[in-house]
Amino acid sequence: TQLLEQSPQFLSIQEGENLTVYCNSSSVFSSLQWYRQEPGEGPVLLVTVVTGGEVKKLKRLTFQFGDARKDSSLHITAAQPGDTGLYLCAGYLRGGNKLVFGAGTILRVKS
Amino acid sequence: NAGVMQNPRHLVRRRGQEARLRCSPMKGHSHVYWYRQLPEEGLKFMVYLQKENIIDESGMPKERFSAEFPKEGPSILRIQQVVRGDSAAYFCASSPWHTGQSGNTIYFGEGSWLTVV
Numbered sequence: 225t226q227l228l229e230q231s232p233q234f235l236s237i238q239e240g241e242n243l244t245v246y247c248n249s250s251s252v253f254s255s256l257q258w259y260r261q262e263p264g265e266g267p268v269l270l271v272t273v274v275t276g277g278e279v280k281k282l283k284r285l286t287f288q289f290g291d292a293r294k295d296s297s298l299h300i301t302a303a304q305p306g307d308t309g310l311y312l313c314a315g316y317l318r319g320g321n322k323l324v325f326g327a328g329t330i331l332r333v334k335s
Numbered sequence: 336n337a338g339v340m341q342n343p344r345h346l347v348r349r350r351g352q353e354a355r356l357r358c359s360p361m362k363g364h365s366h367v368y369w370y371r372q373l374p375e376e377g378l379k380f381m382v383y384l385q386k387e388n389i390i391d392e393s394g395m396p397k398e399r400f401s402a403e404f405p406k407e408g409p410s411i412l413r414i415q416q417v418v419r420g421d422s423a424a425y426f427c428a429s430s431p432w433h434t435g436q437s438g439n440t441i442y443f444g445e446g447s448w449l450t451v452v
Contacts, residue, residue: 226377257440266339266426266443267378312377321391322368323428323441325377 227251228313228326236332240302245329247313248295256289256296256315257323267312270298303333338362339444340409341427347450354414354421356447360429366390367410368428368441369402378426384410417451424448 229248237243247256255274259267271280273289273296280287286299296313314325338361348354360367365386370378380394384404395402399417404410414421425448428441 230377264446264448266445268443269440272440310375314378322380322383322394324380325370327377328375330375 226327227317227324228315230311230313230326230329232329233327234330234332236334237303239304239333239335241333243300243303243331245298245300245311245313245331246295247297247326249315250294252293252318253315254293254318254320256293256313258287258296258298259312259314261310261312261328300331303331305333305335307331308333339427339429339442341425341444341447343447344445345448345450347452348417349452350418351416354417354449354451356412356414356425356427356449357409358412358427358429358444359409360427361431361442364429364431364442366430366432366441367404368430369410369412370426370428372424372426372446381412381425414449417449419451422449422451 227249231246257272258270260270261267271287276291276293278289284301288297310328310330312325312328314323340359342357367384369381371381372378382395382402383391387406399415401413424446426443426446428443430441
């Protein structure tokens with residue numbers, strides 16, 4: 225069983241559409257991170273959220289950390305083909321010493 | 336990702352051979368983490384090491400797998416008598432101090448892709 229459940233597992237959309245990826249858990253996390261990974265490469269950190277209710281924006285990407293620090297979402301506005309990739313959420317459990325990953329969401333944006 | 340160096344990037348081994356994957360952390364980083372990733376899946380924690388010490392190996396298979404991070408030189412993930420199920424991408428990450436609750440960033444390498452034939 226995954227500590228962090230990501231949904232959807234796979235998303236295929238047209239260029240210009242908006243989308244939201246969810247990362248949920250029944251456990252409380254001291255921080256959550258979102259990564260993007262392209263085929264054949266390592267994950268690249270997009271953002272870290274540490275405060276319940278926190279919202280961070282990175283150009284067309286908006287990240288939110290739930291009030292109870294058990295969930296997070298990634299919203300992309302006006303998706304572009306360059307957004308294609310595997311999006312991973314990961315977090316540190318309270319008192320934990322290792323980064324735990326969700327299974328990922330594969331995003332394909334068609335032009 | 337720049338700074339965490341992994342080699343080899345691609346490795347092919349026959350069943351029963353040994354695989355050695357190396358990771359040089361970013362300069363000044365003394366904490367190393369190894370993760371394994373199956374195709375189109377998330378990363379699974381394997382082991383967390385600090386110089387000369389294994390801090391957490393809860394994700395390591397009980398047999399055939401070992402890891403070290405000597406005082407001098409890179410961290411090594413060693414897989415003995417490889418089987419087809421060991422085929423995966425192995426990622427190393429490093430940090431300057433213990434992360435955990437501080438939420439400090441760990442930096443990933445580009446990965447080593449192991450194929451067992």
